Amino acid sequence: MSDLSRLCIHTETVKPLQIEEVAEKFAHHGIPGVSVWRQTLENRDPQKTGQILRDQGLEIVSLVRGGFFPSSDPGKRVAAIEENKRAIIEAVKLGASLLVLVCGSDPDQSPGISRTQIRDAIRILLPFAESQKIRLGIEPLHPMYADTRSAIITMKQANEIIGEMDSPFLGLVVDVYHTWWDENLEDEIKLAGKKGKIFAFHVSDWKVPTEDMLADRGLMGEGCIPIRQIRSWVEEAGFNGFIEVEIFSKKYWRLEQEVYLKMIIKAFEEFV
């Protein structure tokens, strides 16, 4: 039998499913981990939602996503920190020990200025996260999202901020989709690993061609990312946590999700 003990799937990957279906179907297929998107918690009690998942034996790997710190409007920067505090409290209630940060970017200012604002915001937020025992994971995003989603676009930029703050509650989320093109990827993984800063590892694939900038990610094996090689780098760097399948795909969201879950398991076994 195949080893699914490190498989985690994001709720956004199977967006059409309600949380009760996620709990039941993941358990049924032997998928032990789940990362929960905040949208899934809308109009729901996070504590009860966490219980529904745990009752089926699932481990909640992370809450996705905080961040979106920068803005040319100082009022919005203050509001973003408050919103992130709410996300941290949600994580506590849900029972997730990690909050993934998609750090944000503002097209009205340079990515450099946005990065400074991200740094400032994390410095303010971190003591609160520490007090709540929630780890924050900075996820560098692909440069095609540098306009609005993340001014942190390389592992190096994430490692710099993480190095400066030097807290056991601040680390890195490595996502193969966002980082595979970076010639410094292996070196930066090693650097982060040496300090125990790799908090999470996300997989999907880069389709050739990619037809939609947001929602045309591929199943593992369907694209050009050397997933096995990158996995070996993060493992050699000391990471042995869950491997999280995070796929946004209009094509796969249209499928019967039961069928899709089986495809994910197969792709995980064959190509991760």
Place this chain on the structure above:
Amino acid sequence: MSDLSRLCIHTETVKPLQIEEVAEKFAHHGIPGVSVWRQTLENRDPQKTGQILRDQGLEIVSLVRGGFFPSSDPGKRVAAIEENKRAIIEAVKLGASLLVLVCGSDPDQSPGISRTQIRDAIRILLPFAESQKIRLGIEPLHPMYADTRSAIITMKQANEIIGEMDSPFLGLVVDVYHTWWDENLEDEIKLAGKKGKIFAFHVSDWKVPTEDMLADRGLMGEGCIPIRQIRSWVEEAGFNGFIEVEIFSKKYWRLEQEVYLKMIIKAFEEFV
């Protein structure tokens, strides 16, 4: 009156126009420079085409594009070099002194291997280019094209190859669309400028949101790229050549191209 003396427009920017219309309309609007795409020359005599453009007083800034060197198939790599020699001869006949290289990438192998193959190919091609007095300009492309279009995705990678070969016939094409996200952009422009290696400068804008990965580039001023700032960097680095408008846009290709040319001129005056 405004100064259009450094304005150049790519034939691909106004793709619906025939070359005779390009010659006539550019001259009519006082646009002094044109960069010619190889598609434009299909089934045409490059020498006569060059003459049509020069007869209207236009300067031919570059031939676009050579490159696409890497392949996991060695036979295709040899064929690519032959194709690039044909492009160099076309440039000679057309009367363009610069061939822009979009270097290519093969999703069946890592970008690192593709870069090695690009380096090898340029080393073979360069003596031929020198013999024909055609300069080769490496254009780093945005990482979202790292799968098939270019394994050269940063200015640093281009500068490294250019530095190694150290020929007056090998330099850099800086395109704001491809490079604006790069935190090393200013430094790498300085480095290239110091050695006189900036051969060309391309402008357009990054729309927020961008709806198509290939053909939704914006007119200057329409997006989030700090074009003026990047222009100041290339000029401080010693570049004083044409500023080339290279926009692929389904939206603008649908416009009456006469109207679109006026919009380009206005955007050039206001935002470049």
